[in-house]
Amino acid sequence: MRNRLWPLLITIAIPGLTSTAPAADDWQYWNQLVFKHELNDRLALDIASLQKWRDDVSDFFLYNISIVPTVSLTKNLSLGAGYWCERREEDERWTTENRFLVPLGATWTGKPWIFQLRNQLEYRDLEDEQDRWRIRERFTVKRPVRVGRLGLIPFLSEEVFYDFTAEQINQNRAAVGLSVPWRKHMTLTIFYMTKSDRDGDWSTVNVLGTEAAVKF
Numbered sequence: 001m002r003n004r005l006w007p008l009l010i011t012i013a014i015p016g017l018t019s020t021a022p023a024a025d026d027w028q029y030w031n032q033l034v035f036k037h038e039l040n041d042r043l044a045l046d047i048a049s050l051q052k053w054r055d056d057v058s059d060f061f062l063y064n065i066s067i068v069p070t071v072s073l074t075k076n077l078s079l080g081a082g083y084w085c086e087r088r089e090e091d092e093r094w095t096t097e098n099r100f101l102v103p104l105g106a107t108w109t110g111k112p113w114i115f116q117l118r119n120q121l122e123y124r125d126l127e128d129e130q131d132r133w134r135i136r137e138r139f140t141v142k143r144p145v146r147v148g149r150l151g152l153i154p155f156l157s158e159e160v161f162y163d164f165t166a167e168q169i170n171q172n173r174a175a176v177g178l179s180v181p182w183r184k185h186m187t188l189t190i191f192y193m194t195k196s197d198r199d200g201d202w203s204t205v206n207v208l209g210t211e212a213a214v215k216f
Contacts, residue, residue, distance in 0.1 A: 028195075029057040030209040037216055042072045046082075054205075061089045068103065078105045084122075114142040126171040133164040138173075153179040155191075170198040177209075187213045 034048040045067070052062040068082030083100035103120040120136045136161035137169070147151050161171035177191025193207040 018213070021119045025203055026054055028205050028207045029053045030207055032211040034213040035216060036213060043069065045069045046070075051137070057208075063087055065199065066099075067121045068101070070103070070105075076107050095127040097127065099123065100125075112143055112145075114144070116140040116142070122146075130165060135162050135164075136160070137162075142179075144150075151181055153181070155179065168198065174194045175207075175209075185215045187211075189213070 030049045030050060030052050034046060037045045039045060046069075047065070047067050049065045050063065050091055051060065053059060054061050064084060064086035066084040070078045070082045071082035072078050074125060077189065080101075080103045082101050082103070084097075084101060086097040087094050089095075089098070100123045101120055102122075104120055105116065105118045107116050107200055109115070114138070118138045118140075119181065120138075122134050124132045124134065126132065136159055140155055140157040140202065142153050142155040145154065155175075157173075157175045157177075159173040159175075160169055161173075162168070163170045173193055173195050175191045175193040177189055179189040181189050183203075188211075189211040191207075191209045191211075193209060194198050194204055195207055196202050196204045
């Protein structure tokens with residue numbers, strides 16, 4: 001039954017990921033580098049940098065850096081508080097956003113499945129707009145598999161953004177991807193995402209993403 005469930009989940013999820021793809025406005029490429037350090041058994045620190053290209057991967061328009069310490073409250077529950085600085089280019093002008101965030105993460109397993117839920121509260125200090133509060137809720141399903149000696153972790157995720165100022169859900173991200181642990185200290189990830197934004201009507205872009213996470 002377990003072996004049959006994963007293909008069934010993929011079959012259900014892929015139409016949802018691709019249903020908006022033909023009408024998507026653009027292809028983007030996102031690349032992220034993450035450094036993870038465990039200070040002790042309960043306290044960890046993540047430092048990440050993300051870069052984005054748009055207009056069919058021809059225009060570099062966004063980069064950010066974040067610093068987020070987290071503490072393990074229990075074996076399956078963690079709480080963090082961090083800072084995020086982002087620079088974005090619009091109309092040949094770069095603007096800055098300072099963001100303060102509080103992520104609450106939960107993980108539980110039903111072997112061989114891994115389920116993760118992250119709720120992240122954010123205060124956004126925007127340069128040219130009214131400051132905003134929002135919450136992001138992301139649910140992820142993973143199932144580790146082995147191909148010969150290589151361990152692989154395919155995953156599905158869905159993330160919903162609720163803006164308290166606009167009082168509505170104004171962004172959704174649905175992704176399917178594959179993570180590959182490399183030795184003991186690095187994990188490489190590739191994913192495809194549809195990102196939908198609501199500004200009156202909904203608009204969608206396709207995203208191809210990569211990530212390298214290093215533990216030290």
